[in-house]
Amino acid sequence: MTTHDLLVVGAGPVGMALALALKDSGLDVVLADARPAEATAADPRVLALSHGTRLTLERLGVWQALPATPIDTIHVSQQGGFGRTLIHATDYGVPALGHVAAAGALAAALRQAIDHAGISVLDETEVRSLTPADDGVTIELAGRHAGSRRALLAVCAEGSINADPTETMSRDYGQHALIAMVHATGAARGTAFERFTPAGPVALLPCGEAYALVHVASPQQADTLLALDDSAYLARLQAHLGTRISLTAVSERLRYPLGLRVRRSPVGARTVWLGNAAQTLHPVAGQGFNLALRDVWALADTLLRHPGDPGAPATLTAYARSRSADRFGTVRFTDTLVRLFSNDLPPLRHLRGAGLFALDMLPPLRHFVAKRMMFGARAWP
Ligand SMILES: Cc1cc2nc3c(=O)[nH]c(=O)nc-3n(C[C@H](O)[C@H](O)[C@H](O)COP(=O)(O)OP(=O)(O)OC[C@H]3O[C@@H](n4cnc5c(N)ncnc54)[C@H](O)[C@@H]3O)c2cc1C
Known part of the structure; x- marks a missing residue:
């Protein structure tokens, strides 16, 4: 039976990034x-990539081939409330607060680099089961490369969590995301908008000549919004966003159900879960892939620092320990944003308005939020 050091389940952006980091x-x-x-x-998703993610993708050699739009300003506001805050790249001495790229283009750039590096991918091959033992994992494959293989470490980057509820924490936000591309006039290029509404947040990310929209709504509202024709939908969206930007056209809208699911531990016997397979977050602050890439980099670093058996328990424990603060910090940050802003109680609305105003007036607080957007938990003082 063929034995590998690592078998990665899922050649999505996260699995491919790990393989490249270990090339x-x-x-x-x-x-x-x-x-x-x-x-x-x-x-079809569009990703807001943090400054830290850009640095990692540069090291992996894929940034150069990736069409990405810089964000130089983030405008945060809430419907029916007072505050708004502006976060500028120039305040932080960085060329951009982040970049926006199509998830499909990112996957294509990563795949090109994988093929160029001669890393082997078993396409059209489903991993049916993983059976860990003391000395390795037995992997059953179906499809084009059907058969059994062994690996010292199985890395699950399959994009979702299939686990016993005792091993996970979860929250159903009762929200769905509609995504689409919209065209608009009236806003400075390079400005991203994050607008909190009682039904859920709406984000507009500059993407080439257009904007990528993430419109969060209740499942029932999402049904209604999907049934509207383009001009009725644009009018509804415009009412959410106010007058700071003028919408002119929208593409086909797609729907994603949103929730929070987190594996309590990202490691098990000879197994690591990475990316959405370790934690699936609400997209409100665009943290999912950014966090995943920090996981990827830390796992590659841990494996290099612990030569020998990559599935050894001490190696996996060291990895899990190194990721704990960032994983749970990012989960809390995202979860708090969603719950705080998806609620229409008037006292809370004014408090939130005051909060955004305070964010504007208090540079240290704004720096904290901005740095977390750019770098994740490394922003902690
Ligand atoms: C609406 C929306 C907006 C988002 N916006 C942002 C953002 O702005 N910024 C950000 O950082 N993140 C964002 N995210 C999160 C981001 O999209 C994910 O974190 C990222 O795509 C996860 O990548 P992945 O490689 O883990 O999973 P995936 O991209 O889902 O890849 C998993 C791969 O595994 C394969 N697979 C699954 N099961 C098996 C199996 N048994 N055997 C073999 N192969 C298998 C699949 O075919 C697939 O190719 C957003 C998410 C949503 C829903």
């Missing part, structure tokens, strides 16, 4: 994905 490690890494090679390039 000069001497470890034998293979990826398996249930879908054909070109499927990930069709991912």
Whole structure:
């Protein structure tokens, strides 16, 4: 039976980033994905990538090939409340607070680098089961490369969490996200908008000549919004956003149910869960892939610092310990934002308005929020 050092379940952006980060490690890494090679390039999501993510993608050699739009200002406000705050890249001495890229383009750039590096991907091959034992994991594959393989470490980057409820924490926000591309006039290029409304947040991210929209609503409202024709939908969205930007056109709208699911531990016997397979977050603050890439970098670093058996319990414990503060800090940050702002009680609304005003008036607080957006938990004092 073929034995690998690592078998990565899922050749999405997270699995591919890990394989690339380990390309000069001497470890034998293979990826398996249930879908054909070109499927990930069709991912319709658009991602806000932090400054830290950009630095990592540069090191992986994929940034240069990625069409990305810089965000130089983030405008945060709430419908029916007072406050608004502006966060500028120039205040932080960075060229941009973050960048916006299509998830499909990112996947295509990563795949190109994977193929160029000669890393093997078993396309159209589903991982049916993982059976860990003391000396390795037995992996059953179905599809194009059907059969059994062994690996010292299985890395699950399959994009969702299938686990016993005792192993996870979860929260159903009762919200769905509609995503689409919109065209608009009236706003300075490079400005991203995050608008909190009682039904849920609405984000507009500058993406090329257009904006990527993430419109969060209750499942029932999402049904209604999806049934509207384009001009009725645009009018509804415009009412949410106010007058600071003028919407002119919208593409087809797609829906994603939102919730929070987190594995209490990102490691198990000879197994690591990465990316959405470790924690699936609400997209409100655009943290999901950014956090995942920090996980990827830390795992690669831990494996390099612990040569020998990559699935050894001490190695996996060191990885889990190194990620604890960032994982749970990012989960709390995202969860608090969603719950604080998705509520229409008037006292809370004014408090929130005051909060955003305070954010504007109190540079240290604004720095904390801005740095968390740019770097994640490394922003902690
Ligand atoms: C609406 C929305 C907006 C978002 N916006 C942002 C943002 O602005 N910024 C940000 O950082 N994050 C954002 N995210 C989160 C981000 O999209 C995810 O974190 C990221 O795409 C997860 O990548 P992944 O590689 O873990 O999973 P995926 O991209 O889902 O890849 C998983 C892969 O595993 C394969 N697979 C699954 N099961 C198996 C199996 N058994 N065997 C073999 N292969 C398998 C699948 O075919 C797939 O190719 C957003 C998410 C949503 C829903």
